[in-house]
Amino acid sequence: MPVFSKLMLIAVGAGVANALPIIVPDGQENRVVDLDSSAGVALPACPSTCSTCPDAQFGEGKCCYNIHNDICSGDNEEQCIGPNLAVCSMEHGPEPTPSPSPSPSPSPSVKLCEGKTEPFNQLTSAWKQLEQGEVNNNCKAPIPDPSTYQQCSGDPTSIVLAKWDTPACEAVRSCDFPLKELVSIEADIAIENCDETWVAPLWITPTPPNWCDNRVSPPSCNQGASGEIDFVETCMNTGKSTVATSLGGNTCGHNKHGDSICFEQQYPATGMQLHYTLTVDQTPGSSGKATMGVCDQTSKGTCEKYVSSTTYSDWYKTVGCVQGECKFQLRSDIWAAYDGQYGKGGCPSKSSTQSCTVSARNIKVTLNKEPPADCSKAMFFTA
Numbered sequence: 482m483p484v485f486s487k488l489m490l491i492a493v494g495a496g497v498a499n500a501l502p503i504i505v506p507d508g509q510e511n512r513v514v515d516l517d518s519s520a521g522v523a524l525p526a527c528p529s530t531c532s533t534c535p536d537a538q539f540g541e542g543k544c545c546y547n548i549h550n551d552i553c554s555g556d557n558e559e560q561c562i563g564p565n566l567a568v569c570s571m572e573h574g575p576e577p578t579p580s581p582s583p584s585p586s587p588s589p590s591v592k593l594c595e596g597k598t599e600p601f602n603q604l605t606s607a608w609k610q611l612e613q614g615e616v617n618n619n620c621k622a623p624i625p626d627p628s629t630y631q632q633c634s635g636d637p638t639s640i641v642l643a644k645w646d647t648p649a650c651e652a653v654r655s656c657d658f659p660l661k662e663l664v665s666i667e668a669d670i671a672i673e674n675c676d677e678t679w680v681a682p683l684w685i686t687p688t689p690p691n692w693c694d695n696r697v698s699p700p701s702c703n704q705g706a707s708g709e710i711d712f713v714e715t716c717m718n719t720g721k722s723t724v725a726t727s728l729g730g731n732t733c734g735h736n737k738h739g740d741s742i743c744f745e746q747q748y749p750a751t752g753m754q755l756h757y758t759l760t761v762d763q764t765p766g767s768s769g770k771a772t773m774g775v776c777d778q779t780s781k782g783t784c785e786k787y788v789s790s791t792t793y794s795d796w797y798k799t800v801g802c803v804q805g806e807c808k809f810q811l812r813s814d815i816w817a818a819y820d821g822q823y824g825k826g827g828c829p830s831k832s833s834t835q836s837c838t839v840s841a842r843n844i845k846v847t848l849n850k851e852p853p854a855d856c857s858k859a860m861f862f863t864a
Contacts (some may be wrong), residue, residue, distance in 0.1 A: 590752070591671055591672075591673040591752045591753070591754060592671065592754060593633070593641055593671050593673065593838060593839075593840040594633030594634065594636070594639065594641065594840060594842060595633065595636075595842075596633065596634050596635065597633075597634045598631040598632065598633060598634065598641055599631065599632060599633075599634045600628060600630075600631060600632075601627050601628070601630035601631055601632050601640070601641075602632065602637075603627060605637050606632060606637050606640070606857075607637050607638045607655060607656075607844070607856075607857030607859055607860040607861075608632075608640050608653040608654065608655060608813070609653060609654055609655070609656075610624075610627040610630075610653055611624065611652040611653060611654055611812075611814075612624075619816060619823055619824045619827045620650035620814075620816040620818055620822065620823065620824075621650070621818060621822045621823065621824070622648040622649050622650050622817070622818035622819070622822045623648070623649055623650070624649065624650050624651075624652075625647075625649045625651055627653075629643075629651075630642060630651070630653070631643070633840065633842050636842050636843065636859075637857060637859040637860070638842060638843065638844040638845070638857070638859050638860040639840060639841065639842035639843070639844070640653050640813045640840065640841055640842075641838065641839070641840045642680075642682075642813065642814070642815045642838070642839050642840075643815075643836070643837070643838040644675075644678055644815050644817040644835070644836065644837040644838070645836055646833075646834055648817055648818045648819045648822060648833060649815075649817055649818075650814070650815075650816060650817075650818065651814060651815045651817070652812060652813065652814035652815075653812065653813050653814075654810050654811065654812045655810050655811040655812070655846075655856070655857075655860065656810065656852075656853055656855045656856040656857070656861075657688050657808040657809065657810050657853065658808065658809060658810070658846070658848065658852060658853055658856055658861065659806070659807060659808060659809075659848070659850075659853075660687075660708070660769070660796065660797070660801070660802055660807050660808070660809045661769070661797060661802070661807055662848040662849050662850045663761050663809075663846070663847075663848060663849075664760070664761060664763060664847040664848060664849050664864045665758070665759060665760045665761065665783070665845075665846075665847045666685075666712075666757070666758070666759040666811075666844070666845070666846050666847075667756070667757070667758050667759075667783065667843070667844070667845045668683055668712070668756070668757050668841050668842070668843060668844040668845070669754070669755075669756055669757075669778050669840075669841070669842050669843045670682045670683055670712070670713050670754070670755055670756075670757055670778075670839075670840070670841050671753065671754045671755075671778075671839065671840045671842075672713070672715070672724070672748075672750050672752070672753050672837075672838075672839050673751075673752050673837070673838045673839070674751060674752065674835060674836055674837050674838065675715055675750045675751075675815075675835070675837035675838070675839060676715065676722040676749065676750040676751050676835075677717065677722065677830060677831040677832035677835050677837075678715065678750075678815065678817055678830045678831075678832060678835050678837040679714075679715060679716065679717070679815070679816040679817070679827070679828040679829060679830045680714070680715050680750075680814070680815045680816070680837060680839050681711050681712075681713065681714040681715075681812070681813070681814055681816075682712075682713055682813050682839040682840065682841045683712045683713060683757065683811065683812075683813055683841040683844070684709065684710060684711040684712050684713075684714065684811070684812050684813075684814075685709065685710050685712070685809055685810070685811055685812070686707070686708075686709040686801070686809065686810060686812060687707055687708050687709065687799075687800070687801025687802070687805070687807075687808070687809055688801075688805070688808045688809070688810060690805065691800065691801050691804045691805035691806075691808070692707045692709070692800070692801060693707070693800070694706065694800045694804065695804065696804065701800075703729065704727075704728075704729035705728065705729030705736040705737070705738065706729070706799060706800050707729070707799060707800050707801050708796060708799030708800060708801035708802055708809070709729065709801070710726070710727070710728055710759075710771075710773070710793060711725070711726065711727040711728075712726055712757050712759070712773070713725075713726065713755070713757060713775070714726075714727050714828075715750045715828065716828035717828050717829070717830070717831050718827070718828050718829075722745065722749075722750055722831075723743045723745050724743065724744055724745040724748055724749065724750050724753070725741055725742060725743045725744070725745075726741060726742050726744075726773060726774070726775070726789070726791060727741045728740070728741045728791070728793055729741070738793050738794050738795060738796070738799070739791050739792050739793045739794060740791050741791070742774075742789045742790070742791045743789075744775060744788055744789040747788050747789070748775065748788070754777075754778040755775045755776065755777065755778050755788075756775065756776050756777065756778045756779075756780045756784060757773070757774075757775050758773065758774065758775075758776070758783045758784045759771055759772070759773040760772050760773075760783065761796070763849065767797075768794070768795045768796070768797050768798055769793075769794075769795060769796030769797035769798070769802070770792060770793070770794050770795070770796070771792065771793040771796055772790065772791075772792050773790065773791060773792075773793070774787035774788070774789055774790025774791065775787065775788055775789055775790075776788050811844075811846070813839070813841050815837065815839060816828075816829075816830065817830055817833070817837070818830065818833075819833050820833075844860050845860065845862060846860055846861045846862065847861075847862045847863070847864050848861060848862070848863060848864065849863070849864050850863065851863055
């Protein structure tokens with residue numbers, strides 16, 4: 482999630498992000514832009530310190546530069562990405578014609594499954610119901626009976642969660658597996674009519690006891706340090722509904738492990754279908770650099786051309802890996818509660834009545850060693 486983790490709430494001091502520089506590649510060199518510097522902010526075109534934005538994230542022929550929170554609403558920016566990053570036109574030459582974005586699937590045609598759905602079967606599914614004690618502080622509504630969940634017929638890796646009028650914290654988890662043995666994750670994800678509901682159809686987290694840093698007192702708890710990655714998540718805490726791959730920190734923002742990315746323009750939460758892929762560097766001595774992104778769901782196997790992509794560095798150095806046994810698990814959830822049933826921060830749902838449905842299916846987790854015995858052979862494979 483963008484600022485507050487699903488597993489624990491923390492207060493993030495204002496202005497912390499402004500102390501960090503960001504390096505954005507421009508194809509010629511890496512330029513460091515200081516968030517505390519206002520150089521170039523008043524210019525209608527990118528200042529000399531601008532760098533070319535990653536094409537897949539911000540559009541071809543754009544430049545990024547960093548600004549202060551109180552300037553992000555100015556007239557000189559075409560678009561503000563989070564509180565500290567703006568997009569402006571290229572400084573040199575005519576702006577190239579941007580490639581058309583893939584057309585999102587309209588809500589009525591969203592396919593949650595390739596075939597029919599069927600009741601969730603705990604005996605054959607790769608997923609397990611979260612118990613009351615496993616649900617985090619961000620959702621305090623009742624946990625529904627898992628008989629209300631569904632799955633795609635013939636796909637034990639799938640999960641289909643639907644929200645109706647009754648507030649509920651709907652969530653499932655996979656088995657625990659060693660993060661340092663993870664090679665890749667592939668999945669198809671669909672979201673229908675969830676632009677006002679907090680959902681994360683697929684994400685990865687350390688086992689709960691090792692999410693917070695318990696080596697200090699009081700424990701330090703935040704997503705950006707934990708190792709949690711929300712593969713696809715909706716959020717409403719920025720004044721608009723976003724869909725993102727969240728690494729922690731500000732929505733679509735930067736933290737020390739990488740940059741969260743938003744892609745609601747290509748895949749809106751009102752109705753979208755996408756394919757997600759994540760690969761981990763297997764070079765001996767690697768600290769766990771992961772490359773991930775989304776592409777059209779018609780892709781089979783690893784996305785050859787991302788719509789949006791990012792990297793996560795030093796995964797093995799996060800709290801969830803240096804504390805304990807470096808065990809992680811997949812999760813899928815809909816946090817659909819009433820006001821007063823959420824913790825502070827996070828992305829509380831705007832609507833308590835929106836009928837929202839999500840699915841994750843065709844999930845393939847590849848490890849470089851034999852998967853743990855309690856992991857589903859339908860979901861977990863050996864490279």
